[in-house]
Amino acid sequence: xxxxxxxxxxxxxxxxxxxxxxxxxxxxxxxxxxxxxxxxxxxxxxxxxxxxxxxxxxxxxxxxxxxxxxxxxxxxxxxxxxxxxxxxxxxxxxxxxxxxxxxxxxxxxxxxxxxxxxxxxxxxxxxxxxxxxxxxxxxxxxxxxxxxxxxxxxxxxxxxxxxxxxxxxxxxxxxxxxxxxxxxxxxxxxxxxxxxxxxxxxxxxxxxxxxxxxxxxxxxxxxxxxxxxxxxxxxxxxxxxxxxxxxxxxxxxxxxxxxxxxxxxxxxxxxxxxxxxxxxxxxxxxxxxxxxxxxxxxxxxxxxxxxxxxxxxxxxxxxxxxxxxxxxxxxxxxxxxxxxxxxxxxxxxxxxxxxxxxxxxxxxxxxxxxxxxxxxxxxxxxxxxxxxxxxxxxxxxxxxxxxxxxxxxxxxxxxxxxxxxxxxxxxxxxxxxxxxxxxxxxxxxxxxxxxxxxxxxxxxxxxxxxxxxxxxxxxxxxxxxx
Amino acid sequence: xxxxxxxxxxxxxxxxxxxxxxxxxxxxxxxxxxxxxxxxxxxxxxxxxxxxxxxxxxxxxxxxxxxxxxxxxxxxxxxxxxxxxxxxxxx
Numbered sequence: 001x002x003x004x005x006x007x008x009x010x011x012x013x014x015x016x017x018x019x020x021x022x023x024x025x026x027x028x029x030x031x032x033x034x035x036x037x038x039x040x041x042x043x044x045x046x047x048x049x050x051x052x053x054x055x056x057x058x059x060x061x062x063x064x065x066x067x068x069x070x071x072x073x074x075x076x077x078x079x080x081x082x083x084x085x086x087x088x089x090x091x092x093x094x095x096x097x098x099x100x101x102x103x104x105x106x107x108x109x110x111x112x113x114x115x116x117x118x119x120x121x122x123x124x125x126x127x128x129x130x131x132x133x134x135x136x137x138x139x140x141x142x143x144x145x146x147x148x149x150x151x152x153x154x155x156x157x158x159x160x161x162x163x164x165x166x167x168x169x170x171x172x173x174x175x176x177x178x179x180x181x182x183x184x185x186x187x188x189x190x191x192x193x194x195x196x197x198x199x200x201x202x203x204x205x206x207x208x209x210x211x212x213x214x215x216x217x218x219x220x221x222x223x224x225x226x227x228x229x230x231x232x233x234x235x236x237x238x239x240x241x242x243x244x245x246x247x248x249x250x251x252x253x254x255x256x257x258x259x260x261x262x263x264x265x266x267x268x269x270x271x272x273x274x275x276x277x278x279x280x281x282x283x284x285x286x287x288x289x290x291x292x293x294x295x296x297x298x299x300x301x302x303x304x305x306x307x308x309x310x311x312x313x314x315x316x317x318x319x320x321x322x323x324x325x326x327x328x329x330x331x332x333x334x335x336x337x338x339x340x341x342x343x344x345x346x347x348x349x350x351x352x353x354x355x356x357x358x359x360x361x362x363x364x365x366x367x368x369x370x371x372x373x374x375x376x377x378x379x380x381x382x383x384x385x386x387x388x389x390x391x392x393x394x395x396x397x398x399x400x401x402x403x404x405x406x407x408x409x410x411x412x413x414x415x416x417x418x419x420x421x422x423x424x425x426x427x428x429x430x431x432x433x434x435x436x437x438x439x440x441x442x443x444x445x446x447x448x449x450x451x452x453x454x455x456x457x458x459x460x461x462x463x464x465x466x467x468x469x470x471x472x473x474x475x476x477x478x479x480x481x482x
Numbered sequence: 483x484x485x486x487x488x489x490x491x492x493x494x495x496x497x498x499x500x501x502x503x504x505x506x507x508x509x510x511x512x513x514x515x516x517x518x519x520x521x522x523x524x525x526x527x528x529x530x531x532x533x534x535x536x537x538x539x540x541x542x543x544x545x546x547x548x549x550x551x552x553x554x555x556x557x558x559x560x561x562x563x564x565x566x567x568x569x570x571x572x573x
Contacts, residue, residue, distance in 0.1 A: 214514070214522040215529070216547050235522070242526045245542045417523075 004079035004139060006159055009202055010037075017204035020177045024201075026066040026209040027221060033204055036073065043074035046119040057136040059083040059101040059128070062188040064211040067122045068107045069187060069197065076159055081140035083154070086188040098142070098154060099132040100347030109211070134347045142343070143190055143284050153350060155284050156340040157194075161355075165287035165337035166198035168309045172291065173229060173253045179205035182227035184213040184236055190284045191257055196231040205229075215243040228252045234261040235387070237269045237277075244272045251276045253294045259384045260375065266302040281305035281375065285339040286359060290314065290373060304372040311336040315358060316367055330379050331365040332358040381472075383412045383420040386450040390422070395453065398446050399424060402439060404432040409462060409470055410453065413479040423479045424453040425462060434458060455479070486564075487557035490532070494553065497531050500524055509553040517552065525550070532556070538563040 017033030062068040181200040208225040254273040257280040280291040292306030316329040341352035412420040436456035463471040495504040511517035
């Protein structure tokens with residue numbers, strides 16, 4: 001078995017960290033960097049048991065625990081390809097495995113005791129009944145995209161470029177063996193894994209993994225771990241703003257990402273973390289793309305995504321669409337450590353990407369005179385509802401299947417706690433009579449819960465622009481003044 | 483104290499957006515995952531609602547898992563905060 005680039009990197013780190021006091025913890029169990037190679041070796045042995053020697057690709061359900069983190073490190077060190085997903089919440093239902101995965105690795109949520117920290121105590125290996133026997137490339141990480149309407153694509157990354165991305169992030173934020181990185185976001189997503197966990201590991205930083213955090217858990221862990229770096233979401237910022245009674249001074253950088261943070265929340269929360277709040281722009285496909293520096297002034301940090309990371313290029317192109325609500329220019333990104341492409345459930349390429357190519361982010365943006373970028377919205381009309389990115393056109397496509405409807409237009413309305421409300425305007429087929437409540441009931445069968453319109457209006461006709469296109473702005477105004 | 487607990491139960495049933503019925507609320511059930519299953523958003527909401535409705539402000543040292551273990555423990559913390567506030571007000 002060849003020596004993977006990650007194995008080389010890890011050797012250097014664990015050797016250097018042997019003289020530091022750095023550790024990785026999940027609150028229940030802690031290990032030092034010098035102990036990591038031994039634990040990894042045990043996992044590798046267990047994975048090799050009963051193997052055919054053929055390259056295999058497990059799907060890994062990884063919680064934010066030390067056991068989960070060590071498993072990922074073992075797979076990376078081995079150069080093994082794997083699909084990384086967060087564990088199923090609550091129930092015992094397993095998330096579907098792609099057909100190119102030969103087996104599934106489930107990490108127990110119950111932390112093993114230190115005495116019994118043998119992989120067998122926390123790791124379950126199950127064969128995937130749908131395995132199609134298709135050979136997979138080595139050294140890949142596969143992540144599912146959040147997918148607007150359940151049509152998820154699988155994003156392929158090489159381990160090499162993940163390491164490049166991680167080093168880039170580490171440089172940007174000054175990760176070191178003295179850093180203390182708290183991870184309250186899922187370590188099974190690109191943000192938690194590629195932008196925080198790997199940079200922390202590759203610099204020998206101390207790490208605190210928090211599984212399903214809430215205000216009380218976070219305050220408790222913060223007190224004990226005293227993090228200097230944290231990667232959070234706007235929801236976490238909102239939560240801490242409600243719970244913090246006094247400002248924190250220990251943070252060197254407090255990163256928020258995942259979805260856009262409102263300027264209001266940014267300005268309100270920033271003083272609580274010592275003015276070190278940063279809005280990072282990135283994606284599952286590209287990893288970290290752009291961010292301000294903690295030393296930038298509040299105006300820049302609250303309103304822009306700063307400047308691209310080393311080697312990353314951003315380009316702005318005029319929008320092709322003439323939709324009136326979509327302003328600005330479209331953001332494209334060329335990334336030296338970007339993804340390799342999309343594959344489907346059978347492991348076949350859907351689309352291949354190249355580091356030299358421009359990736360369409362789907363966001364609209366403008367560039368300020370100082371070079372910083374302001375993201376203004378989505379190029380495809382979409383909303384972030386209940387934490388999910390929903391393309392309005394996808395809802396329209398699904399609702400058009402309803403028999404009684406001839407035309408449907410979906411717009412984003414006033415914001416409530418869950419994001420912008422989703423409103424659908426439906427024109428019934430001639431002779432059909434339906435009401436909004438009936439249609440909404442049907443939507444429960446067709447759409448995921450987060451994409452069901454909050455209000456459905458049945459109307460005989462829709463307002464039109466002089467060009468003959470539907471006047472979406474007028475529909476938005478209709479619900480705004482209701 | 484019992485009065486505080488009753489008010490707290492009503493607060494959870496009526497104001498908290500969790501679809502919990504007053505008769506189904508066990509004051510000794512854990513607030514988090516295994517019990518009333520309050521999520522991260524609901525915990526913050528419960529804190530804010532309690533502060534508003536009882537006219538108190540939790541100290542950060544009170545925002546911990548022991549105080550928020552269940553509604554009975556939370557009622558005790560609220561009751562003691564209120565009596566402290568009252569005695570501070572009269573002194």
